[in-house]
Amino acid sequence: MWKGRFQTDTSNLVQRYGESISYDWRLYAYDIEGSIAHAAALQDAGIINKTEERAIVRGLREIKQEIEGGQFRFKTSLEDIHMNIESALTEKIGAPGAKLHTARSRNDQVALDVRLYCRAESRAIFGRLEDMQSALLTLAVNHPDAVVPGYTHLQRGQPVLFAHHLLAYLEMLERDKERIRDGFKRINVMPLGSGALAGSTIPLNRNLVAQKLDFPAITQNSMDAISDRDFVAELLFDISMIGVHLSRLSEDVILWASAEFGFIELSDAHTTGSSLMPQKKNPDVAELTRGKTGRLIGNLMTLLTTIKGLPMTYNRDLQEDKEPLFDSVDQIKLALEVFAEMMAVAKIKEERTLSATSDPFLLATDLADYLVLKGVPFRDAHEIIGKLTAHSITEKRGFAEFGLDEYQQYSKKFEGDVYRVLDIQTALKARKAVGAPSPANVGRQITKWQKRFAASKGL
Numbered sequence: 435m436w437k438g439r440f441q442t443d444t445s446n447l448v449q450r451y452g453e454s455i456s457y458d459w460r461l462y463a464y465d466i467e468g469s470i471a472h473a474a475a476l477q478d479a480g481i482i483n484k485t486e487e488r489a490i491v492r493g494l495r496e497i498k499q500e501i502e503g504g505q506f507r508f509k510t511s512l513e514d515i516h517m518n519i520e521s522a523l524t525e526k527i528g529a530p531g532a533k534l535h536t537a538r539s540r541n542d543q544v545a546l547d548v549r550l551y552c553r554a555e556s557r558a559i560f561g562r563l564e565d566m567q568s569a570l571l572t573l574a575v576n577h578p579d580a581v582v583p584g585y586t587h588l589q590r591g592q593p594v595l596f597a598h599h600l601l602a603y604l605e606m607l608e609r610d611k612e613r614i615r616d617g618f619k620r621i622n623v624m625p626l627g628s629g630a631l632a633g634s635t636i637p638l639n640r641n642l643v644a645q646k647l648d649f650p651a652i653t654q655n656s657m658d659a660i661s662d663r664d665f666v667a668e669l670l671f672d673i674s675m676i677g678v679h680l681s682r683l684s685e686d687v688i689l690w691a692s693a694e695f696g697f698i699e700l701s702d703a704h705t706t707g708s709s710l711m712p713q714k715k716n717p718d719v720a721e722l723t724r725g726k727t728g729r730l731i732g733n734l735m736t737l738l739t740t741i742k743g744l745p746m747t748y749n750r751d752l753q754e755d756k757e758p759l760f761d762s763v764d765q766i767k768l769a770l771e772v773f774a775e776m777m778a779v780a781k782i783k784e785e786r787t788l789s790a791t792s793d794p795f796l797l798a799t800d801l802a803d804y805l806v807l808k809g810v811p812f813r814d815a816h817e818i819i820g821k822l823t824a825h826s827i828t829e830k831r832g833f834a835e836f837g838l839d840e841y842q843q844y845s846k847k848f849e850g851d852v853y854r855v856l857d858i859q860t861a862l863k864a865r866k867a868v869g870a871p872s873p874a875n876v877g878r879q880i881t882k883w884q885k886r887f888a889a890s891k892g893l
């Protein structure tokens with residue numbers, strides 16, 4: 435492509451070192467779509483005529499079919515997807531093919547291709563996030579009354595509905611969707627026409643190209659346009675954050691699936707056995723997701739580190755953006771898919787969650803609140819219930835087994851109605867502030883999410 439200036443061919447080693455076709459072939463459809471739009475702008479500017487434009491479009495469509503049919507021969511000597519397609523086009527249709535690269539550089543071409551890729555994949559990830567939310571909602575709806583201890587410091591804290599715990603993940607995934615939607619605005623800007631770095635002396639109608647490719651805006655500075663990969667970094671961050679959320683859910687699932695917790699039973703289809711220990715049923719999907727999240731964060735670091743020292747404008751370092759991007763996109767899509775499938779059919783072992791929740795200490799805070807409602811300052815109430823808890827531990831008897839006289843040794847404010855507090859259902863019902871897990875609240879939240887998904891149009 436640059437034979438004019440050079441007397442010898444590129445060394446084989448340099449070709450092997452510098453090629454990106456082994457992975458950027460995946461951009462072929464976007465590259466072709468971009469070239470078809472560019473050809474329209476060239477025709478509009480009078481650089482090619484309608485016949486030449488038609489030949490280009492036909493040639494590009496044939497190439498697309500050949501790639502999809504597996505007949506296309508990618509050549510490492512042609513470095514990347516852009517040169518592979520352009521060279522095949524010129525071989526196919528001759529002179530008009532050689533005109534296609536007018537007023538265009540691979541720098542703005544690759545910027546366009548990566549944006550088109552990120553745009554499509556953002557939509558795909560957004561859809562999978564919603565599927566994942568729906569799967570968790572299904573599990574919540576299948577077990578509307580299941581109660582579990584809520585934990586802080588992985589120590590039993592207060593009772594919650596299991597559905598409330600699951601809905602926490604819907605909130606996290608909703609923020610992930612918002613981030614993808616927001617990043618989409620910055621992806622969705624058309625860079626073609628920026629040339630190598632300073633546009634072109636051949637004026638093309640950039641808005642026409644944007645319109646053809648369905649971009650609502652075009653970039654405003656050619657130098658920024660060809661070197662900007664902020665939108666890739668943002669997407670990699672968004673994906674990392676999704677990974678972090680799935681990794682936290684993984685940790686919950688791994689704990690829940692253990693004999694010690696025994697809150698959940700994953701289906702045989704979503705667990706693996708051990709080659710040595712016949713009894714094992716391992717939550718590998720969750721472990722892999724927790725493990726792969728490190729890789730997602732690594733990919734973000736890779737890209738940020740690649741960008742940080744680059745002088746303006748395009749530098750070949752930027753070719754290193756694609757492998758981490760493709761990897762993160764592939765992995766998060768798979769993770770969301772497999773997790774959604776696994777969670778939708780998981781079984782909650784309600785007898786186990788119930789017995790864990792019958793730990794009387796889960797209601798210690800409720801007892802303190804009881805005293806507060808009788809006029810005791812909370813700090814004093816806290817100390818009273820603390821002493822009562824110590825008493826319960828030494829006596830090996832729960833709160834419900836204490837007589838009223840026993841209670842009154844700790845505070846005269848205790849009355850016969852104290853036993854009403856010592857009931858899980860009462861405890862749950864009393865938690866009715868916005869965001870708290872009363873059954874009525876959780877029911878309203880479930881309906882809200884169901885309506886939202888039914889009305890969703892995706893990204």
Ligand code: ARG
Pocket residue numbers: 454458514540541544748750752753754
């Ligand atoms: N394969 C290159 C990349 O991914 C395309 C742009 C090459 N531009 C250049 N001036 N060598 O970044």
